[in-house]
Amino acid sequence: MGTKTEDETAAEAAAKPAEPEAADTGATGATGDKDAVKVEKTADGEAPAEDAVEDDDADELVVVDEVAPAKSTGVFQGAAAVVSAALGVIGLSGGWLGTVAAARSNIVGQLETKQSASVADQIQALYGDSWHVTALIAGAFALTALVVGFVVLVRPAFGAPDQVQAPWIKSVAWAGVALGVIGLLLAIAKYSDLIYGLPSAS
Numbered sequence: 001m002g003t004k005t006e007d008e009t010a011a012e013a014a015a016k017p018a019e020p021e022a023a024d025t026g027a028t029g030a031t032g033d034k035d036a037v038k039v040e041k042t043a044d045g046e047a048p049a050e051d052a053v054e055d056d057d058a059d060e061l062v063v064v065d066e067v068a069p070a071k072s073t074g075v076f077q078g079a080a081a082v083v084s085a086a087l088g089v090i091g092l093s094g095g096w097l098g099t100v101a102a103a104r105s106n107i108v109g110q111l112e113t114k115q116s117a118s119v120a121d122q123i124q125a126l127y128g129d130s131w132h133v134t135a136l137i138a139g140a141f142a143l144t145a146l147v148v149g150f151v152v153l154v155r156p157a158f159g160a161p162d163q164v165q166a167p168w169i170k171s172v173a174w175a176g177v178a179l180g181v182i183g184l185l186l187a188i189a190k191y192s193d194l195i196y197g198l199p200s201a202s
Helices: 006-015 016-043 048-067 076-091 093-110 119-157 169-190
Strands: none
Touching: 048 119, 076 119, 076 169, 093 119
């Protein structure tokens, strides 16, 4: 009664491999269903989670680039420094404007001075007044050069503290300031007759 026949043993052996295949089929079917769900989601227009993260990062980078402020090139400061140096050079002599003003003052002195005027008055009208006018115009140029150069040097401290000023701008601005100081001192010396004062009338 307890002994199995050969037919029964063969039937059991044939039935055992069928169970894993069923399991594999079930697993494959489940995986296939998941893939099908993913394909359906993609077909409906829903992007995968990884792609969504990458798109968000890209959007954030674009926003940062748009918000980033543009750096100043310092063009106006460089131009002002050059102008300061040029005005300082003109302030040393008064330039063409000083020459014209001196000539005009000389002509006015000749017209207003009477022949009966003393020698000292004639010297003052023909020479002293024109020399003083030249000194005043030269001093005005020198003072302007000094002010412009100083403004260029202190500009980063007011309104743009984070901006780094180019070395050549500082150099040219300092040159304008130095020339302005020298020209201003020369103008004061000319006007006070310390340089080429009036000749003696005696």
